[in-house]
Amino acid sequence: MSTIEDWTTEVIAAPARQPLVVDDQAGQTFRVHRSAMTSPDVHRAEIERVYGHSWLYVGHESEIPEPGDFVRRKVAGRPIFMVRGAKSGNVNVFHNSCTHRGALVCRQDSGNAKVFQCFYHAWSFDSEGTLKGVPDREAYSNGLNFDELGLARVARVESYRGFVFASYDPDIIDLETYLAGAKEYIDLVVDGCGGSVEIIKGTNEYSFDANFKLLVENSADGYHAQSTHDTYFKYLVSLGTDLQGGVIGEAKRLGNGHAVIEYTAPWGRPVAKWEPLFGEQAKVEIDRIRAELIDRYGEERARTMCEVNRNLIIYPNLIINDIMAVTVRTMFSPAPNRVDVTAWELAPTEEPSSLRDRRLDSFLTFLGPGGFATPDDIEALESCQQGFEGGGVEWNDISRGMGRGPMANDEEQMREFWRRWQQQMGDAADLGGAR
Amino acid sequence: MTAIAKEVTRSDVEAFLYREAALLDDWNLDGWLELYEPDAKYELPCNDKLDADPERDLLLIDDDHRRLQARVERLNNRRAHREYPHSRTNHQVFNVRFEPDGDRIAVTASFTVWRFRGGKTSTYVGKYRYRLRPAGESFRICFKRVELDMTDLRDVADVAIIL
Numbered sequence: 024m025s026t027i028e029d030w031t032t033e034v035i036a037a038p039a040r041q042p043l044v045v046d047d048q049a050g051q052t053f054r055v056h057r058s059a060m061t062s063p064d065v066h067r068a069e070i071e072r073v074y075g076h077s078w079l080y081v082g083h084e085s086e087i088p089e090p091g092d093f094v095r096r097k098v099a100g101r102p103i104f105m106v107r108g109a110k111s112g113n114v115n116v117f118h119n120s121c122t123h124r125g126a127l128v129c130r131q132d133s134g135n136a137k138v139f140q141c142f143y144h145a146w147s148f149d150s151e152g153t154l155k156g157v158p159d160r161e162a163y164s165n166g167l168n169f170d171e172l173g174l175a176r177v178a179r180v181e182s183y184r185g186f187v188f189a190s191y192d193p194d195i196i197d198l199e200t201y202l203a204g205a206k207e208y209i210d211l212v213v214d215g216c217g218g219s220v221e222i223i224k225g226t227n228e229y230s231f232d233a234n235f236k237l238l239v240e241n242s243a244d245g246y247h248a249q250s251t252h253d254t255y256f257k258y259l260v261s262l263g264t265d266l267q268g269g270v271i272g273e274a275k276r277l278g279n280g281h282a283v284i285e286y287t288a289p290w291g292r293p294v295a296k297w298e299p300l301f302g303e304q305a306k307v308e309i310d311r312i313r314a315e316l317i318d319r320y321g322e323e324r325a326r327t328m329c330e331v332n333r334n335l336i337i338y339p340n341l342i343i344n345d346i347m348a349v350t351v352r353t354m355f356s357p358a359p360n361r362v363d364v365t366a367w368e369l370a371p372t373e374e375p376s377s378l379r380d381r382r383l384d385s386f387l388t389f390l391g392p393g394g395f396a397t398p399d400d401i402e403a404l405e406s407c408q409q410g411f412e413g414g415g416v417e418w419n420d421i422s423r424g425m426g427r428g429p430m431a432n433d434e435e436q437m438r439e440f441w442r443r444w445q446q447q448m449g450d451a452a453d454l455g456g457a458r
Numbered sequence: 459m460t461a462i463a464k465e466v467t468r469s470d471v472e473a474f475l476y477r478e479a480a481l482l483d484d485w486n487l488d489g490w491l492e493l494y495e496p497d498a499k500y501e502l503p504c505n506d507k508l509d510a511d512p513e514r515d516l517l518l519i520d521d522d523h524r525r526l527q528a529r530v531e532r533l534n535n536r537r538a539h540r541e542y543p544h545s546r547t548n549h550q551v552f553n554v555r556f557e558p559d560g561d562r563i564a565v566t567a568s569f570t571v572w573r574f575r576g577g578k579t580s581t582y583v584g585k586y587r588y589r590l591r592p593a594g595e596s597f598r599i600c601f602k603r604v605e606l607d608m609t610d611l612r613d614v615a616d617v618a619i620i621l
Contacts, residue, residue, distance in 0.1 A: 132506060133506075223514075223515060223516045224507050224510065224514070224515045224516065225503065225504035225506070225507040225510050225515045225516030225517060225518075226504055226505070226506045226507070226516075227504065227516075227518070227611070228505065228506070228610035228611060228612060229610070229611035229612060229614075229615055229616060230611070230612040230613075230615060231615040231616075251539065253535075253537040254531075254532040254535050254537050254538050257531075257532075257535070258528045258531075258532065261528065261531075363612065367516075368516045376513055376514070379513065379514060380513050383512065383513075383515075383516060383517075383520065384520070386516065387517070387518075387519065387520055387525075388525070391516075391518055392518055392611050392615065392616035392617050392618075393502055393517075393518035393519035393616070393617040393618075395528070395529070395532055397616065398538075398539075398540035398541075398615075398616040398617075398618035399538065399539040399540050401540060401615055401616055402539040402540040403539065
């Protein structure tokens with residue numbers, strides 16, 4: 024019989040490392056521990072290790088076409104602004120903070136400015152970030168070093184086909200290497216739009232009570248479409264859309280945590296698949312767009328552009344969904360159980376009005392906080408988050424399709440995200456480690 | 459002033475807007491839709507583009523009558539998960555002004571819509587812009603545009619309800 028002394032002096036072996044993401048290829052199961060979505064420690068580490076060392080989407084070059092045009096954003100929760108330099112014509116991305124004593128120097132969401140003047144003590148900077156004006160500068164007996172006091176640039180800024188990314192990590196690999204296989208899918212979207220795209224005016228800025236990773240999963244989840252979005256499909260049917268054929272396609276890993284699902288689906292595509300929602304007279308135009316793309320890119324690539332939907336996850340927090348319209352969506356969790364989403368619609372530059380009208384219409388049937396689908400996704404994700412908070416069940420199962428060539432309604436695209444996430448998080452995403 | 463505008467009083471307009479609000483708060487959406495003309499439109503611009511042109515810019519909602527009807531059918535369906543069970547709402551209308559617009563009445567009003575669901579409170583504040591057609595003792599809605607004063611939807615998540 025053991026005594027209390029025996030029990031208290033027993034040496035407990037250090038437990039083997041137990042990651043929050045368990046990728047069991049032999050057993051064909053993939054599990055994610057729910058503390059990945061709930062733990063404040065995991066969340067803190069994530070901001071440092073994931074957001075601090077990734078390329079993060081800032082905005083699109085089309086949003087600032089003219090010298091001095093700017094947009095103000097939060098990227099990974101940090102205030103920055105993107106401005107087209109009046110001298111260089113370059114896209115500059117600055118930390119939005121006066122180098123004097125910290126106030127925001129850009130205090131509007133968008134606009135055009137020659138000078139960004141801090142209202143606190145009236146220090147002023149030009150669109151290249153150079154410090155230009157300091158009132159009463161004689162008061163600094165040794166003089167002020169204007170070169171050192173320019174606006175601070177975000178460590179790295181690069182763009183690919185108009186999509187501007189920044190990184191807070193000065194040593195990160197270059198953007199194109201980082202994007203890896205995702206580049207080809209950005210190409211498909213942009214080339215399908217005739218080679219030049221723009222962000223349509225009107226931004227969806229909404230937040231809800233769930234972790235951002237749930238929205239990454241949800242943004243490329245073919246499996247949930249039928250059950251969650253039944254009312255949307257009913258609407259399509261009421262317009263005369265044929266649902267037979269369903270959602271068919273595959274999931275692909277694109278490297279570095281990026282992934283895509285590619286599939287055909289019942290809905291129409293502005294580029295370029297007709298559906299009853301578009302109206303009879305649109306048929307001619309849809310055929311013309313398709314013929315032009317065939318001329319330019321050949322039958323096979325044009326078919327992919329026109330017929331195939333793609334939900335693209337660009338690790339860690341950018342989604343480009345080229346579906347019934349093209350949406351660009353970025354998200355960040357300011358707390359484990361909260362997500363801030365900012366989303367836009369992307370379209371061909373100078374699109375003819377009939378096409379634009381149809382594209383806008385197509386977007387609104389499904390997407391956005393007033394659409395027929397997005398609110399139900401929000402409900403699903405908040406519901407998951409509430410389920411996690413209850414405890415009792417520790418793991419999410421993300422194994423779907425492991426035993427087969429992954430389909431669009433499987434979960435391989437999510438697994439690819441999670442594998443990279445675990446790799447970046449390292450021991451900060453260990454069970455019994457940081458919690 | 460046209461004959462129509464002379465006949466219409468503020469209390470006529472207010473009574474009509476209150477009736478609409480009550481239909482929404484009662485979740486009598488079929489009854490609510492009957493207030494709308496067959497070619498009516500219901501628009502809700504994005505928070506950062508209140509002057510949006512629905513033919514060029516992205517709105518949150520840009521419904522013609524057909525999609526408005528689909529919205530009502532959706533919200534009456536148990537599978538509109540965000541609104542099943544329904545929120546409790548309270549549509550409040552005030553600062554009502556109107557002027558004649560041809561044979562129609564152009565109305566602007568301020569609103570607050572309170573939405574309560576699952577322990578959460580959401581508040582929508584903004585302006586209504588209507589074009590109403592006088593019809594007998596009452597009106598029909600030709601056009602309704604909802605312009606939100608909130609700078610974004612961070613506090614309310616979505617606009618799954620009808621404002």
